[in-house]
Amino acid sequence: MSVSRLSTIAQDYLKAIWSATEWSDEPATVKHLADRMGVRPATASDAVKRLAAQGFVVHEPYGSIELTDDGRTHAVAMVRRHRLIETFLVEMLGYGWDEVHDEAEILEHAVSDTMIERIDLALGHPSRDPHGDPIPSADGTPHRPDGVQLSAAPLDTDLLVCRISDADPDTLRHLSAHGFALDVAVRVDAHRPFAGELSLHIGNSPAPVVLGSVAAEAVWVTVADALQAEPAN
Known part of the structure; x- marks a missing residue:
């Protein structure tokens, strides 16, 4: 699930759209996405329009944002990258669980698919990150626990x-x-x-x-x- 053809901003937005509904039944909206990304609603709206034009999301004005199959594939790949990197930083480099999010936000865009898979192998294919968020498997299957x-x-x-x-x-x-x-x-x-x-x-x-x-x-x-x-x- 290579995400290298996407811009960093597109990767971040797809990941945020998917993550917004992972632990909530509320639909993802432009306002919610703007709050999550720390930007103005107009900025988030423009980003969603670009994603829709690329075929990654479906969005009607003032409605919820839905990932297409292609968008979901890329979103889950970014989530997997982020959570594997967080786990690596904690388990291998001694980071605290309150320190890893921002580091992973940077590294997830820089490392190759090969490195991600080697991190996964070195960690023994972990099923969750240091905060308990499930790490999707290599085929993109999420494993959210009941809770x-x-x-x-x-x-x-x-x-x-x-x-x-x-x-x-x-x-x-x-x-x-x-x-x-x-x-x-x-x-x-x-x-x-x-x-x-x-x-x-x-x-x-x-x-x-x-x-x-x-x-x-x-x-x-x-x-x-x-x-x-x-x-x-």
């Missing part, structure tokens, strides 16, 4: 952390300081929507932790028994 945001998790249930959003490094550091990591056991004691927070226990710690809504929405969990029952990739 819900901690803010919507059931009470008094044995849960395991399966994903922590890397959208904000400060949130990652905050959660790490509380002991959050992939596969850590958690148990929600109480939701307090009136206060915008929840109380939970992490691992074997006897003391409860209180999280605000922003942090709670950045963590995804799955029922412990369900995750453990999944076959290994």
